[in-house]
Amino acid sequence: MSDLTGKTALVTGSVQGIGLAVARSLAEAGARVAVHGLATPDQAASACAELEAAGAPEVRFFEGDLRDPAAIDAMMQAVADWGGADILVNNAGIQHTAPLADMPPETWDAILAINLSAAFHTMRVAMPEMAARGYGRVINIASVHGVVASKEKAPYCAAKFGLVGLSRVAALEYANQGSKQAGGVTVNCICPGWTETAIIEPQIQARAAAHGGDRDAGIAELLSEKQPSQRTSDPSEIGALALWLCAPIAHNVTGTSIPVDGGWTAQ
Structure with a gap:
């Protein structure tokens, strides 16, 4: 179930935090890992070295400003030239808290671009190739704030609610691709609560x-x-769930939003 030998995973925002933890779980299972994030050369090299030590047969850092659709397309082309993403984890995100009336418009635009629109642009490119191979996994790191709202988080909640909706649409469009044996093509959200x-x-x-x-x-x-x-929660717990979603046995788990929130959204 946890053997990803021969698979390639692109994890956005994977130089630290949840993204790095997810990338580590996939590396431990034998996947090649495309690392991405806002990082200095030393930070990028450190993340790549950590994933190689975890077991990834090959790791490469890819640049791309997720506010810029052209930059995303260039990054996705570079990943395609490297072999293409069998597993896409849209994890990169930013946050800013302020009352609605005080939220800077440029902050709204940046949060929507990075937390929502970037996932559309990566999925639009990656998913047709997944369908052609008969196996693909899109795991979008949403949030409890994609299920329930909180004050002073208007753009973040808007983006995460949107990411849940986008994921459901994509899951429906690709639900019948591939086979049980190959693993099919699935799209799911993980919705963490308070995570370190x-x-x-x-x-x-x-x-x-x-x-x-x-x-x-x-x-x-x-x-x-x-x-x-x-x-x-510890980021490694999110990584363990992402790894399970990549297994062929999860071929019928698609269009879901899985909370990891200690009961937050059960209230």
């Missing part, structure tokens, strides 16, 4: 400031409001 990543650090620090700088107290306050388990 850099993207939530500003919110943690804001809460910590109200507790005299106590970071643990800030985390506890965040969790108490939303996540009934009162436990954060």
Whole structure:
């Protein structure tokens, strides 16, 4: 179930956090990994070295500004020239919290571009080739905020709700491609709740400031409001779920949005 030998995975935003954890899980299963993200040469090299050490037979870093459709097309062509993506993980994302009336329009545009439109552009290019091969996996890292809303996160919620809708449409369009034996072509969202990543650090620090700088107290306050388990997730847990979705046995798991949120969206 976990053997991805001969498969190639493109994971956007994979130099840190959830993206790197997903890439590591796929590397451990034997996939070649196309790494992408905003990174210095040293950061890119470090991520690639980590994935090679995890077991990927080949790793390469690909550049691409996800706000720019032409840059995405160029990146996807470069990945195609490298062999093409059997597995596409749209993970790259940015966040900014502010009341709707105070949200800068340019921030709205950037969050929608990176968190939603970029996934459309990568899927549009990658999925026909997946269908031709009879196997393909698109895993879009959405969020609980693709299922339920929160104040001061208008563009983020809009993008993640949109990503869930986009994924369902694509899942329907490709549902009958491939076979049970080959694994078919599936599209799913993973919807993490509070996960230990850099993207939530500003919110943690804001809460910590109200507790005299106590970071643990800030985390506890965040969790108490939303996540009934009162436990954060580790990025490796998202990676393990992504790996399972790549298995042929998951051929009929498509069009879903799977929460990893300690009961947040069950309320």
